Each structure stands twice: as C-alpha cells, then as structure tokens.
Amino acid sequence: MEKISQSLQDVLGHVQAVGTSLHIADPDTPETGPSKVSNSAQSWPASAPASQQLSEGASVTSTLQIEQLPPFLNIPDLPTAINDRLPSEEILQELVELFFELIYPWVPLFHKPSFRANLFSPGRQILLHGIVVVAFRFWRQPAPSAEVRDNYVKISREQILLSTIDTCSLISTQALALLAVDAIGQGPGPRTWNIMAMLITASKQIGLAKGFSPAGTETNTALVRNEDPDENLDLSSIEVEEKRRLFWTIYSLDRFFSVSHGQSCSIDTKSINLQYPARDEDWGQPVAPEWFQGTAAIRSTHVRCLANLWHYNIDLLALLDRSNQLLIQPLNFSLPAHCQEWQSSFRRLDIAMSTWFENLPREVRERPANFDPMWTMIHATFHLIRIRMYTVAASPSTKSLYLRPSSSAPARCRQAVRDVAYLTICLQPHELDQLGPTFAFVVWVAARSLVILWTKGYESTYGSIPADLEPLLSALRQLSLRWPCAQRYNDIIQLILDTKNNPGGPTGLEIFNDTRRTVYGLQNHLGLLAGHRIPEMYSHSLDFLDMDLDDLTSPWTGTFGSEMDSEWL
Template sequence: MEAEVSVQEDRPACRACRKRKLRCSREVPLCAHCRRIGTTCEYDGEREKPGLKAGAVEALRKRVEALENAVFHQERSEEHRPVSDSSAVATALREGMELLLGQLQQQPHTRKRPCEDSVSDVPCSPSNKRRRVNDTLIEPDDYSFSDLSSSLPPPAVLEAVVDSYFALVQPWIPIFHEKRFRRRLRSADKSRLEVVLHAMVVAMLKHVDQSVLPADLKDIEAVCERSRKIVVLTAMDDLYVENLQALIIICFEDIGSGRVSRAWPIVGSLTRTVEYLQLSVESENHDTGRVLQPRPSLPVAADWVEEEERRRVFWTVFNLDRFCSVTTGWNTSLTSNDVHRRLPADGGLWHNEEPVTTPFFGIWDRSAGKIGTLIAFLPTDKPSPTAQVDMSTVGAFAYRVEATESLSRVTTFFLQQRINHRDRQEMGSWLMRFKELDLRLVSWKMFLPQKWKDTNISRQPTVVTMDPNLTLAHITHNTSMILLHQRIAYPPPEWLEVVKLPTLSSAETCEAAAAETANITEKYLGNCPREGVVDSQFAFCVFVSARVLLVHWRYYGTPLSPDYWTLMKCLDAMATRWSGRVQANRQNSAARYFGQLNAIHRACQSDENFKLDVLGYSNEIEWTGDSQQTAPAAVPESTAGLSQVAFPPDLPAMLHSSPARMSYNTGSPDELTTVTSILLDQQYSEMDRIISLNNAYFASDVAYST
C-alpha cells in the first residue's frame, strides 16, 4: 500500500483539509486525514482565494447596531444639537453600511454551511480558532443545528436503525407509541424527531447489518460519537419531550457500554427537567394546592395516548435515578415532594389506544426515614382519589417500577443509614428496619397478581416468550432480598459480640435468591432472540447474585455453588450481545461485571487472607473515563469470554481461616433482644421470599404486555 501512495509537496491541500484547517499530507489517492475519517479526498488543482470568513457578516451587522446606538445616545446627551442632524447622520451611516454588507455577501468565494456537506464528511468549523488534532472532539460550531437531518444516515439505513430500536431497545425503555411514532416519521412535521433519530443511531447502528452500510458509515464508533454530541448539544437547547426521549436513549447506551461516568450527568439533568416540564405530577394536579403556580412548559396532551407517553417518559427517568442511586450509593434526586404520578398503564392497552385509569404510586419520604421511625407510619404520597382503581390496568413496566423502587428503598432506608453497631438501641432499631423491609418485600411478592407471577407471556405452551420488564422485575425483587439480607448473613465478627443474628437463615435466602436469578436469567437468554440486548439493571442484578455466591463461599468455606458459573455464562452472553454486529467491546457493563467477578474469584483462590467486602459492589469497579481506557487493576484488561476461564468439575472448599465463633452477649431484655427473637423465629425465617420459575403460571392476553 505504501508504494502506491505518492506525495507532491507543491500540490495544494485537499478540499476537506482546507475546510477544516488541517495540515494535509497531500498523498494520493487519499491524504492521511481523509483516510482516517473515511471521507472523499479531492484535489482541485488550485488554491482558493481568500473569501469572506464565516461570521464576518454577522460581526459587521453588530457593529452597525453599535454605531446606531452610539449615535442615538449622543442625540440624547447633546440637546443643543438639532434632532434632524443626528437622524441624518444615522440614516447615512445605515445606508452606507448596508451597501457594504450587500457587496460583501455577493463575493463568489463564500464558504458553504456545514449542513451542505454530505453526511460522510466531518463538518467544518467556521471558528477562527485552531482545530485540535483529535478530530473526534467536535466543537459546538461544527454543526448547523437548524437542519439536523443533513447529518443523519441515508433513509435505508435510518429505517433499519428504527426497526432495530423498536425490536431491541423499546421493550426496556418503552417511551414511544410505535404506531404514532412511525406515522409522525412519515409526515412533514418531524423536525423534533430528528434529535431522537440521532439518539437511535447512537444506540442501534452497531446492530444494523453491516452490508447495508455505505462506505462513509463503516467507522461506526466515529459516526455514533458524532451523533451523540449532536444529541447532547441539541437536547439541552430547549424543553421538549422529544429531547428527554433522546437523552434517555443516550443514557441507556452509555450505561450499557460501560461509560457510566458520561451518563450520570445526563441522568441528573433529566431528573430536574422532568420537574420543569411538570412530568412528575399528573396533569390534573398541575394547578392544585399552590399559591404560586409554576410556569407551564408543555402544552396540554392531545389525548390519553400522548399523556401516557409522557407518563412513561417520567417513570423511565425515575428508574434511571433509582438505578444510579443503587449502583453508586448516591442519594436519589426524585423524592416524595416531587412525585405524584400514576403508574404506567398496561402496554397492550396503550398500544391499542384504550384509555384506562391506573393507581398512584407512593414514594417514601427520605427525610422521615431515619432509623427509629417505623416504616408503617412513613408518609408515602398524597391521598389518592377515593374512586376504586382496577389493578388490571397496569402491566409489566409498572411492576418493574415498583420492584426498582423496592431495591432503592433497601439502599436508601437500610444500607445508607448510619449505625453504631455497639449501641444496642441503634442496633435494635436497625434490625427493626430490616424486619419491616423484609415483610414489605414478602408482601409485594405475595400480592403480585396471579397473571404477573410468571414471566412467560406466550399463549402457546410449547413457546416461551418472556416479557423483558416482568423478567427484570422478578430478578430485581430477588436482588433486593440479597442486598437486604447479605449484611445479616455475613456480618463482621465484632457484630456477633453484640447481637445474635439470624445469619444462617439470611444466608439461605441469599443463596436461594441467587440460584433463582440464575434460573430465570438462563431461561430468558435461552428463549429471547440471539441479537436481543439486555438492560444494564439486568446485568447488575446478575452481578450481585454471582458476587453473593462468592461471598458465601468465602465466608462459610463451603463449595462454590454451580449457579455461580451459570451466572458468569449469562454475563458473558450479555456482553457479547451488547456489542452487536461489530467487534466485541469487552469494556461494556456486563463485561466489566464479568471481569470483576473473575478477579475476585482468582484473588480468593490465590490469597487465603484476601478480604471480600460484603457491600463493596458499589465501588469495586472503576467507571470513570470512556470505555477505551485501560481497565482498573482489579479487573482483567481483556475478558475474551468463558473460554479463558477455568470451570472445574469439582469446586473444593476454600482453605481459609474459619469464621468467627457465634458467641453472643445478649445482656438484659430490651428492644434488641425482642427483635432478634422475632427474626430467629422459625415461622418468620421460613417465609416464602424468593420469586422462582416454578411457583406460578400466567399468560398475557395482549401482544404488547409491557
């Protein structure tokens, strides 16, 4: 290849390099810059004459306005001067400058606007500042935001992107009414959807058949990065529901791709923007109870279908906020003071445009949730209307919202609470909170409607079609049980000197929850399309389940459960599916979870003194920086799959120091003693807490159950 490249020093730079003010290598047929970005390299044989710089006309116009203002200010300050003289000066000045501007605009060498370039070109910057060498860093002036369609892929590719989105991503973040979206896409009034289309390109271009992509779209990473920047810059420019939808897709992609540090700022912005748009409250409650009414930012929804779409946008942002809190240990942004929303309706009813009324969902008040306050008396929400609401109107997405909030409650009202384990009163209150949350989770599972207790929504006995959101709701519930019980199941040795804990019962709960999560996940991945992607919350639940099995193995010295390897296989499959049709990206979230578990397992095998923090899941993995950075030391730099991981047929017990002797100092009867006696009661410990594949059956009557 190098022998075919010719360089001519006196040849002018190519057009692309001249437009972007880059140093051209002058190679034929492609210079270095054009070869790297995959654009057309053209030499026109002559240098362009210096033309009017972009922005010069606007600068001159501003100067005219400044001069006019100065003249009229001078008129006011010099009252002795006749008014007609000042007006004559201003008129003459205006006519002269407008004549000059007209002549300048007629110059033949005016630069083209970036939107006139083909989509394959990297748009030029009209700024006079020197461009950075790294061309993937796109400045705000690089694009004409008045016409986003010019930078979209060709219609055939765009159609494939939209089809892939509704097949693979819409089930996890159901924020569009598909029939209306496609109808609107074919109409003339689709300008606000262009930012959404760019977001879909970011998430789905890697899943499109590569044979249909033109040459200028082969560099998928560069195209997606460009579209992502367009989305972020455009969506922050105004308050539209479409902008929120585009940013939600970007968050879904960033988190799943392992670039969570890029997603959290957007999540923070989304949680505030849904309040600005008043999406956190029902439309009938916008103007009630306030002396100072908030400024309306959105027109009233045209009908129930549009109102339900807005409602689903809010609950998707709510899920992102809760997921962010659970995985990082940060506080939630959307609180009980902000939220007064009905649950999303059943997806089939929404798809068929059948209006229904759903119940309100109560959010616990964090400020009233300190240890020592009974949950039974926590204010949950404003009182709902007195009319009876049919619970059959909600669907799988609503149960996912409830399960995600339960997971967040365990983190917020239990794990994040400060506790002095040597204070018997505080420990008694903390264990009372544990019991209350445990009973809440058991109650949620017990009163789950019969048709929503099984994730198989197929009407045909031989066909297994598992609803994504209902499946995620079930394993999220099991993960809540793990996070709630694991501190009780594997306590620090010093705790056992103060209180007697139901460690064995909680350990059995953790093992059972992890085992059922493995069964559900394996069944789901085995019956969904091979190209189907999985939500990051799903991967997190699998990670927590696999990790608690490692903790159990390490703490009690028992053989490592075979379910651990099942969960590892599932994570590896998730990581592969996320990469789509391009080369596997081993830095996406599922791959990082896989690598972290691998690192912990190796550390346990190689070091008898290795200490595994039971609650270290929130800070073990380094998420900062983009996905191309080197992985942290604790995680293997490349996890090419399970073929590189040893799966021993026999998993002998770990040789390590025995766990602390369970000797207890009960002291005098008090609240702590009372609570522990309840927790150690056999009837309490044997409650059915875990959702499994075999404890219920249901079939949905609708095609769109989410």
C-alpha cells in the same frame, strides 16, 4: 490565491444575477414533495453554536443559489449535513426496527405509529441520534463496518449532549434518556452520573412527575413555581402519555443507577403525583388512569389493569428505593438502640417484601407461556432486593457487639441467588438481547454475593466452584456482547476465580468481600490488580464511596460459624 478568490467572487456574482433574471424559484408555488432545501434545513443541529449556524446558513444560501441554476451549468449537488452526522434513511429505519424489537420492551418511551410517521421530521432529528446511540449495538449487517458504526455513535452522543445543554423539552429529554441508557450500559463512573444528573434535572424542569387532572385543580399548590398550569392543556393524549412514560423510564433508571453507586435516589417518591402508564393497546384511548400512590402502602394488585406488568414493576422499584435507603443509612454501631432500630426496620421491610410477592396475581407471579422482558425484570428486581439485604445481614462490613451476623441470612441469600441463576438458565441468547444493563446489574449482584458466600465458607467445598456461578457468568458474557458493563462485572468475578489458589487466598478478596463497596468502588481498587481486565479509565477515577478497611482483619475463610450465635432476622 488572490486571483482564485476573485474568480470565485465573480462566479457567485454571476450566479446571483442568473438566478434573479431567470426567476427559477417561485415562493408562492407549493411544493409537491420533499426537496433538497427542506432536507438541508432538517439537518441543522439544534445545538450548534451561533457561529456554526451562521456558517451553515451561508452554505445553505449558496446551495439554494446553485440549485436554482439551469442544467447547462452542470454544477453537482452538494451533500446534505444529515449524511455527515447520521446514517442513511435505510439504516435509520432498520435501527428503529431494532429499537422497538430489543430496547422498547424495557424502555417503552414512544408511541410506535406516531414515532414512525414522524421519523424524519425536522424537530425530532435529535431522537434519531438517540436511536443510533442505543440501537447500533444490535446491528446484524456487515455494512457499515464496526469502525463506521462507532463513529456514528460517537457523533450522536456529542450531538445529544450539545443539544440538551441549550434545550429542555419533551423531545430533548427523550433523547437524553436514551443517552442515559447507553451510559449505564457502559458502566458506573463519572460520565454516567453526569448524564443522569442532567436527565433528572431536565425531568424536574419540565414537570414530568406531576400529572394533569382535568377533574379539578390540585389540592396543594405552591405559591411560587416555574410550571405553567396551562402547559398540558394543548397536548394530545398521545403526547401526555409520552410524558408519563418518559418520567417512569427516568424513575426506573434513577433507581438502578443510585443502587449501583451506593447513593440515595434523586427522585423522591413522595414528590410523585402521576398516573401509571397505560398499556400499549390503550394508548390514546379514553381509559380512566390509575394514580401512583407513593406515600401509601405498596399495593400487590391493580384493580383496573391486572395485565399491565409495568405497574407492578413501578411499585417494586419503590421497594427497591426503601431497601437502598436502609442499607446506605448512616448508623452508630456503638449504640444498641440504633442497631435495634435498624434491625426492626430490616424485618419490617423483609415482611413487606414477602407479603407483596405472595399477594401478586397469578399471571404476575407465575412465569408466562411466552417470554416477557417486563415479567423477567419484575422477578429479577425482587431477587435483587433480597440478595442485597441478606448479604449485608449475613456479613455486616462493620463489627459491632450489637449488630452481629444473622444465622439465617446466608441461606436466604443463597436461595435468592439460586432464583436469579434459574432465571438466566431459562433465557435464550436472543431473549437476553431484550434485557438491558439493569438486568446485567442484577446478575452481577447475584454472582458477587455467591462468591462472598463461597469464599467465607458457606459452600461445602471451597475447591469446587458453586454450581450456580457458571450460568450467572455465562449470562454476563452474553450480555457483554451488547453492554460493556457486563464485561466489567465478569472481569471482576474472574479475577477472584483465577487467583483462588494463590497463597493467602484470591487477589483482592478482602476488598471484594467488603459489602460496603459498590461495583464502582470495586472497579477502582481491583482494576490495577486485574491488569488489562478493567479499563484504565476507571483505575484513576475518584471514588467518593471509599471507606476505611482497618477493621477487615478476619481470615477470608471460616467467617460463618462462631459469630452466628444469635438470630435477629
């Protein structure tokens, strides 16, 4: 072994001598095309530890020396690191096409021409890892195999996490947003909320929620702040729009993530001082921006941009936040004043929702001639808010003399579920591919509320499954081909259906019908009951959303009836 080491040292010494004497590389000579040296430099991970970078630097130095050898030495080319961590350029380009076709419609982060033009730039390699993570699930070719694809995705997830721990920039946060989309698609749990916490923190650190207005200085200015007031002055209009779109994407993910976990949203609407995103065709054009008014009443029309559905979706997400705050608000059910105040807030929000929808422009309210993912998400989110509110109003989880079930809420909830079912019926499989895990969550909420109504006696016949349940489950099964969370939603529903004829009722029905529980809490408790259906990783997770179930003593059928002796809605 010592002889081998000595021989290697002699060879490297000879290589250095030959390279020096021949003067193969002239640093003053401009390169006419991409070289192996530049490819090697591009492949260095930004997040690599110092020791790893040192070893890679030494490897690249050796590579430079070997590349400078004359042909007669016949030393083969060394593979670049990009081949080890990322797929080939051909596969990456195909993944980018899949991203813009299937994910961009509801995560419109990037400027398409600029993104494609700078696809393989050294400083943007972390974005390629993000594309690998979210787009490989839509791969249509037999090669690479599923095992190889999974390995690429695993490596890219790790690369994004390692990079974003040490770096906080626009590009790294864009990659982290793509990783958050992937995590939400996996389903609620510790990994998802940890990645979302990183994403929210990064958005605050780089000041995404505050837009730059060249017309004048800010009205309210903090005496101490981390942001540089001149930070955005050197950004191009395309980069400014990318920052804006990144924030609104994070804003949307935060709303759905918080609702699915039963917690407050991390981004305070009152802290947002930003313009709405521009339309794709207006990107980089001198168009007067419209500012988001978080503290004012939600508008039903946008004067400058009636056709930009994203504006209406942003406004609706503010209503989703308000409804979520109402439902998770702690309440003393033994005090009539508290219950009456909560009911008044419920009615005001219900009226605001109806007014907002009725005043929408016709092109937003009515179904477009061609499928539009953003239009579908607007209507799905609107029905989601109604279903969550009416389900709680129809079946309060805590019994109180002062907060009784509403007699009209079941019918309103049933109509909202029917609307979601109709949305799914109108969607083709390839159109469902353009709707992400947030749409799967809407379908899950609709299906669960329908089962609650069904098992509590609202449906006429218990023996037959409600007509609208099958299209909802069919949509979940189709979505589960791309997003694992949809499979978990479907498994929980299927557990109730498979055990509906058991003596004493379906397995775990009391837990399922407890409207205080989120999907994360249901996964933890029904995972053991469902056996192989729910992954074991969730059955042992800590559920900080658990609540006492001592008051759930009523039978599982016939709940709607004698208690409906008052109407407050």
